[in-house]
């Protein structure tokens with residue numbers, strides 16, 4: 001069957017490419033993924049199973065189960081400082097589903113969508129599928145990946161239909177300054193640009209409180225997106241949600257109808273239990289990620305290797321410029337010679353070149369072994385470069 005030609009050019013994920021390479025190796029050290037090594041807390045699995053066993057296995061409303069939307073409104077107030085009624089919440093098939101549906105609604109084909117560079121590769125793929133143009137705005141490693149309101153302002157033109165924000169960030173691990181986020185959201189919304197704030201890692205922050213741009217900016221141009229995947233180790237349940245003006249959210253749920261009908265009922269039960277149940281599991285997992293981050297950066301410090309200190313999410317960007325190789329060549333060398341799988345920074349845009357992304361979703365001993373091999377490789381390549389003059 002013929003595929004629409006422009007879809008054949010969809011930029012595919014470098015993360016997936018590295019994972020495919022890993023699948024060909026014996027006993028690889030896998031630091032490329034964002035899938036937690038934790039399983040979903042048992043009370044969530046049990047709660048979802050119990051509700052299904054009791055007979056709740058049918059279709060659900062397109063916007064999500066009422067009790068889950070209610071629980072999400074409570075969570076937004078408790079965690080994010082966001083006041084939203086349940087009719088401002090649409091439950092989706094992961095944050096991925098929320099992003100795609102909201103971009104589909106907000107973005108005209110042929111228009112420009114501003115994306116962080118480096119930024120999560122799925123944004124560019126979704127924008128491409130929609131027939132729009134991905135326009136990068138730079139977040140620079142030398143500033144600690146800071147969000148620069150002036151750079152975003154300069155990038156907005158009459159052709160800009162939407163802007164994607166992402167904090168805590170993938171691949172950078174950056175937590176943007178609340179004032180910068182507020183300034184950017186206000187200026188973009190003020191110019192009629194749809195602001196889509198991807199806060200999938202909202203609760204995975206190290207030493208700070210979660211910050212949502214919607215706690216400060218009230219605008220009918222703002223949509224925030226969240227996920228159960230990372231906070232509750234529920235990646236395979238495919239469950240997330242979008243929060244915004246009730247009329248936009250209602251369109252979003254209508255658009256889900258012909259595509260997925262609704263998020264999966266059993267997953268919505270799990271999500272409801274996750275929000276209504278004890279929250280200790282979240283604190284425990286976030287502390288584990290913070291500890292992995294601290295151990296990883298201590299190892300890199302001891303080895304004299306540069307990186308940008310993460311403030312949250314699962315990721316750390318390591319500076320590999322001393323190797324003399326570009327990020328794809330370095331990552332390929334590391335996997336082929338030392339069986340350590342990381343993601344080249346270039347997979348996330350030009351701004352990621354010179355770095356590789358390492359994930360804290362793996363077990364601590366795996367991370368430390370992988371980083372030890374990465375450090376040895378970097379030192380080795382650096383001394384070979386010196387020797388070659």
Ligand SMILES: Cc1ncc(COP(=O)(O)O)c(C=O)c1O
Pocket residue numbers: 034093094095096097120166169170198200226227228229235238239240
């Ligand atoms: C920045 C970011 N946004 C969204 C998602 C998608 O999350 P979900 O599993 O809820 O679709 C991911 C997953 O890795 C991510 O890193």
